Amino acid sequence: MPSPRLCNATILSHTAAGRQYYRLVLKIPGTVSLPLPGQFVMLRVTDTIDPLLARPFGISSVLTRTSIEIFYRVVGRGTMLLSRTRPGRTLDMLGPLGRGFPMPEKGIQPILVTGGSGFPPLHLLAKALKKQKYRSVIFIGARDRSELPPAGILRSFKEQASALHITTEDGSAGKKGLITDLFAPYCSLPDRSVKAKIYACGPTPMLKSVSTVAAECSIPCFVSMEERMACGLGACMGCSVRRRAGGYLRVCKEGPVFEAEEIAW
Amino acid sequence: MPSPRLCNATILSHTAAGRQYYRLVLKIPGTVSLPLPGQFVMLRVTDTIDPLLARPFGISSVLTRTSIEIFYRVVGRGTMLLSRTRPGRTLDMLGPLGRGFPMPEKGIQPILVTGGSGFPPLHLLAKALKKQKYRSVIFIGARDRSELPPAGILRSFKEQASALHITTEDGSAGKKGLITDLFAPYCSLPDRSVKAKIYACGPTPMLKSVSTVAAECSIPCFVSMEERMACGLGACMGCSVRRRAGGYLRVCKEGPVFEAEEIAW
Amino acid sequence: MTGEKKKQPDLSVDCGGIKLKNPVLTASGTFGYGEEYAEFVDLNRLGGVIVKGISLNPLPGNPPPRIWETPSGMLNAIGLENPGVEVFLKERLPFLRTFDTAVIVNIFGYSPDEYVSVAERLDDAEGVSGIEVNISCPNVKAGGMVFGTDLQATSDLLGAVRKVTRLPLIAKLSPNVTDITRFGTAARDAGCDGLSLINTLLGMAIDVRTRKPRLANSTGGLSGPAIRPVAVRMVWQMAQSVSLPIIGMGGIVTAEDALEFILAGATAVAVGTANFVNPRATLEVLDGIEAFMTDQDIGSLRDLQGKVMSR
Amino acid sequence: MTGEKKKQPDLSVDCGGIKLKNPVLTASGTFGYGEEYAEFVDLNRLGGVIVKGISLNPLPGNPPPRIWETPSGMLNAIGLENPGVEVFLKERLPFLRTFDTAVIVNIFGYSPDEYVSVAERLDDAEGVSGIEVNISCPNVKAGGMVFGTDLQATSDLLGAVRKVTRLPLIAKLSPNVTDITRFGTAARDAGCDGLSLINTLLGMAIDVRTRKPRLANSTGGLSGPAIRPVAVRMVWQMAQSVSLPIIGMGGIVTAEDALEFILAGATAVAVGTANFVNPRATLEVLDGIEAFMTDQDIGSLRDLQGKVMSR
Ligand SMILES: Cc1cc2nc3c(=O)[nH]c(=O)nc-3n(C[C@H](O)[C@H](O)[C@H](O)COP(=O)(O)OP(=O)(O)OC[C@H]3O[C@@H](n4cnc5c(N)ncnc54)[C@H](O)[C@@H]3O)c2cc1C
Numbered sequence A, B: 001m002p003s004p005r006l007c008n009a010t011i012l013s014h015t016a017a018g019r020q021y022y023r024l025v026l027k028i029p030g031t032v033s034l035p036l037p038g039q040f041v042m043l044r045v046t047d048t049i050d051p052l053l054a055r056p057f058g059i060s061s062v063l064t065r066t067s068i069e070i071f072y073r074v075v076g077r078g079t080m081l082l083s084r085t086r087p088g089r090t091l092d093m094l095g096p097l098g099r100g101f102p103m104p105e106k107g108i109q110p111i112l113v114t115g116g117s118g119f120p121p122l123h124l125l126a127k128a129l130k131k132q133k134y135r136s137v138i139f140i141g142a143r144d145r146s147e148l149p150p151a152g153i154l155r156s157f158k159e160q161a162s163a164l165h166i167t168t169e170d171g172s173a174g175k176k177g178l179i180t181d182l183f184a185p186y187c188s189l190p191d192r193s194v195k196a197k198i199y200a201c202g203p204t205p206m207l208k209s210v211s212t213v214a215a216e217c218s219i220p221c222f223v224s225m226e227e228r229m230a231c232g233l234g235a236c237m238g239c240s241v242r243r244r245a246g247g248y249l250r251v252c253k254e255g256p257v258f259e260a261e262e263i264a265w
Numbered sequence C, D: 001m002t003g004e005k006k007k008q009p010d011l012s013v014d015c016g017g018i019k020l021k022n023p024v025l026t027a028s029g030t031f032g033y034g035e036e037y038a039e040f041v042d043l044n045r046l047g048g049v050i051v052k053g054i055s056l057n058p059l060p061g062n063p064p065p066r067i068w069e070t071p072s073g074m075l076n077a078i079g080l081e082n083p084g085v086e087v088f089l090k091e092r093l094p095f096l097r098t099f100d101t102a103v104i105v106n107i108f109g110y111s112p113d114e115y116v117s118v119a120e121r122l123d124d125a126e127g128v129s130g131i132e133v134n135i136s137c138p139n140v141k142a143g144g145m146v147f148g149t150d151l152q153a154t155s156d157l158l159g160a161v162r163k164v165t166r167l168p169l170i171a172k173l174s175p176n177v178t179d180i181t182r183f184g185t186a187a188r189d190a191g192c193d194g195l196s197l198i199n200t201l202l203g204m205a206i207d208v209r210t211r212k213p214r215l216a217n218s219t220g221g222l223s224g225p226a227i228r229p230v231a232v233r234m235v236w237q238m239a240q241s242v243s244l245p246i247i248g249m250g251g252i253v254t255a256e257d258a259l260e261f262i263l264a265g266a267t268a269v270a271v272g273t274a275n276f277v278n279p280r281a282t283l284e285v286l287d288g289i290e291a292f293m294t295d296q297d298i299g300s301l302r303d304l305q306g307k308v309m310s311r
């Protein structure tokens, strides 16, 4: 029986995309649901049981009704083995999973903030926003040039955005400094709290400072979190993050996108 | 430091060879020793640790100074995963290992007997014998047509042999019957015991009956044995078979070729 | 006989008074409360669902990170996060009751009294087929593990739970002991109707760069294919010395894995970590067992149970 | 400091009186008597070689099949096939003595007397750096396992061996126990100088088609990466409760694996099953540890030993 969230995805294209990233394009059956911005999929990276568990990846673009695009960086064994797979191979895929970014109300100004390898879900969001005629402001931060999204993605971000701001800590691209150096002043402009909404994805320390700024400026803020996962379905309770109100939230089920104030940073 | 028995072998060609067999041609560095007939190699079939251990395979041909040919049948997980590897990939290879077939003295008539997937080492032996002008008689047995060696190998056996006898249990190729139906009468011809030597490789029950015939006819007989292996180097004591004189013999070290009378059948 | 069409094999088993239409269950904590997998698995087809461990009061669980992958396995230190027995009965059980499958409730507590209270509460509930008492969770420091590795505590606890419920009672045993059969004997003597084994092996992994344990809890429970040989061995030992039905588990991914447990002496099997690797693992195991039996002309599971040969 | 060239780290350790130039050893039974691997590994580079278990008299070992592969591991029931102590001293030791590496002799017997006799014989021998007493082999039915899972037997046996040798004495412990630290304490109290852990976990696998156990011995010892989390956990527990140097082993394949054991509290490590997967595994582990230390500017192994943080 065909499931809308389980399939064999076929590798259509798999290339080094520059700046440490790989671009993976997967063909999925028409029976599979298409991901909303912020949702993710679990991919098994080999056809052996090494590694045993699937790996979660965000979706950067929905290319056609039956093809999706993923960007990833090799950080360990799973992604290393994934990077060796070639077009034609199939990979077990579970998803789309989780809750994505809520679209803003009409008239709201979306502010997108990303750092490190957090850009894929925001790219899909930026495209959806542009399509619906929102004028997004996008902030991208990185330690250095090499950590920025690949050139093609940067160009695309530029096309989707009404303004794009880049910072690197060492000044090797964009402005020198931390992402919040630009982002914080922008958020403190008058009226932001009623007119804007923040969407962020990136390393946890960055999300934490983004959410601090958002709280100070009283701007609603949505963050996409990462945690190790086993099931991706809310069953194993493995991917929990601390909830401000006590207890835990499952990244795969209640998230990966949370209101920043829900999280105990 | 280059080792004469450890390398990364590159897949030059990997094809379905017909009759359930795959033909694998590996390029090995010039530093690696070439296998003698009856020796084997251990191949790791994936670059993950599933499966953990390497798998032993005989060598059917030495094609050039730096390329060897292997034939194998998919019987389990390891060979199934091996069958999915493509040209260009490298596989960890250990070998050549073990003790091969001793060449007969001049004037001796070699009798080669094989069944099932036991043909590869005998093919290498047949070629070596032909090169040294021996006139080999070759017996090949199988349950049915589909279990016979692939056509190319059969043709080659024919070229190496002064006579080639094929039996299948169901009569779907060659003579109907067991291999020993032809082989036993041949061995009982007068003078065999001083003029012939038997070389056999195949399933253990076949080796057992070959060795019984050999003993009855007093013909020296060498058999190539199979047992599960871990190290291939005589260190783990995992691949032992019972020795007639008591105790055990390691297939990887004292074998895989043994005098039939050494074995406690 | 030849030419006759092969019969549909009989997969039903009686597991200590719990009637199962087939031997394939889900291992506690790896299948949520059924709902999480209902989209991939027709729950009506399963022999039963063993739900995530339930305690008297809701529990938040351990801080993250809670899981870490290991060679052919994973470590977990979830800390038995659960909504408590009342919420379970009100919000989770009704869903499961709509399916034609056995519902086995895994329970635990920090004291014998807590176990007893949960069992009492379940005894009244409708739609509970049996209770699996987890005396072996390695991740709850105050409690479970101590019970499961101490014979006297095991006897006392199981005896106390036995008193308050008429439901079939299964003891879930820890593999982190020298001789698991002694715990099986204690469970039998305390009046249990069956045994579940194995729970996870206690393990640990360390991030060599940060020098921190991979789990916030430092140690955690090792599950998955890595532990299967240990689990098969323990089921085999148990089947030879204690005459209770056994639910075998530990690293089952395929039908062949499940059949190893059955041959070793298990009456039923539970699929655990494999659900994470493949959400349809339970059904593939079930279909595979049926195909194997049809293929080998085995009419009933009883013809396989404990039928491993001695060598 | 910056710009200064990083120093060569100091890898030497003292393991209960055995001086090792580096912490990388070979696990008993997985490296033969060194000769088998000399073609792939310059034995002079190893911290030491722990040889295959030696008994008083030659032993033929168990009938085949003796090994079976499992997920990320293997089962073995070799049955301690070995040529006996006399042949070892005459035919194997002389080869090992030609290398600048510690030689640790693993011994076992079917009775305490046999252990004692082998130890006595080794005490006189030249070129033996220490004795590792295997009280934990799961494959010898009559003996070893019983010693290693019974505290009193462990104490008596190790005490008896201690009396007859001045060589550094290492007790090789079984992981098939409820609390391994109690066996470590018993070994210390019996006068041992160090501890080796872990030996293999007892496991089993079954061929579902033939219904026979995969090993002729029915059960066997599980080794390899699958068991690493259990081994790291046990080393960590031991290091916190017994102050003897520990040789950590169980599933080490890479330098990172070895470093996990060292951070958990091991003084040295032994590479076992990985030798079968990659004959050069020991050297790759050694090179990796050295590279890690250089990279992280860690001057001495002591700065890593037991330095896992609590969370
Ligand atoms: C919802 C979600 C979406 C994601 N989307 C993307 C994406 O679009 N592109 C991308 O490159 N990556 C993404 N990731 C991260 C990606 O899943 C991990 O990089 C991958 O699982 C690493 O696998 P590995 O086997 O290579 O690393 P491992 O060998 O398992 O780990 C290597 C190191 O990376 C760290 N690490 C790995 N995964 C995680 C994680 N999930 N959380 C915290 N630390 C981790 C570990 O601390 C470890 O030391 C996403 C993660 C989540 C949870």
Ligand SMILES: Cc1cc2nc3c(=O)[nH]c(=O)nc-3n(C[C@H](O)[C@H](O)[C@H](O)COP(=O)(O)OP(=O)(O)OC[C@H]3O[C@@H](n4cnc5c(N)ncnc54)[C@H](O)[C@@H]3O)c2cc1C
Pocket (backbone or CB within 6 Å): B040, B051, B055, B056, B057, B058, B059, B071, B072, B073, B074, B075, B076, B077, B078, B079, B080, B117, B120, B121, B225, B226, B227, B228, B229, B251, B256, D207
């Ligand atoms: C010296 C030697 C030379 C060999 N040469 C060849 C060759 O040239 N071509 C070829 O096709 N095969 C050869 N083999 C056999 C080959 O090694 C096995 O088929 C292979 O290891 C199976 O791996 P697998 O993972 O696919 O099977 P597994 O999944 O490990 O096993 C599948 C089934 O096959 C049986 N089996 C597998 N390997 C062996 C073995 N070594 N001994 C006994 N039973 C076994 C097992 O009982 C098991 O049930 C040789 C074996 C040896 C020892």
Ligand SMILES: Cc1cc2nc3c(=O)[nH]c(=O)nc-3n(C[C@H](O)[C@H](O)[C@H](O)COP(=O)(O)O)c2cc1C
Pocket (backbone or CB within 6 Å): A236, A237, A238, C027, C028, C029, C030, C052, C053, C054, C076, C078, C080, C106, C134, C137, C172, C198, C199, C200, C222, C223, C224, C225, C227, C249, C250, C251, C252, C270, C271, C272, C273, C274
């Ligand atoms: C994430 C996770 C959570 C678990 N939670 C429980 C639990 O709540 N109660 C319990 O008795 N066992 C629990 N277990 C143990 C499993 O039920 C099972 O005994 C064990 O994982 C071995 O089976 P497996 O290797 O197939 O996973 C849990 C296991 C995992 C992996």
Ligand SMILES: Cc1cc2nc3c(=O)[nH]c(=O)nc-3n(C[C@H](O)[C@H](O)[C@H](O)COP(=O)(O)O)c2cc1C
Pocket (backbone or CB within 6 Å): B236, B238, D027, D028, D029, D030, D052, D053, D054, D076, D078, D080, D106, D134, D137, D172, D198, D199, D200, D222, D223, D224, D225, D227, D249, D250, D251, D252, D270, D271, D272, D273, D274
């Ligand atoms: C084939 C084999 C033979 C072994 N023989 C012995 C032995 O003779 N004495 C002993 O103390 N341990 C023996 N062991 C156990 C190992 O020394 C080691 O403790 C165990 O395998 C765990 O390490 P590993 O996972 O790295 O292999 C043997 C292990 C294997 C795999």
Ligand code: FES
Pocket (backbone or CB within 6 Å): A228, A229, A230, A231, A232, A233, A234, A235, A236, A237, A238, A239, A240, A250, A251, A252, A253
């Ligand atoms: S990954 Fe299992 S609950 Fe989130």
Ligand code: FES
Pocket (backbone or CB within 6 Å): B228, B229, B230, B231, B232, B233, B234, B235, B236, B237, B238, B239, B240, B250, B251, B252, B253
């Ligand atoms: S395979 Fe290890 S001794 Fe033969």
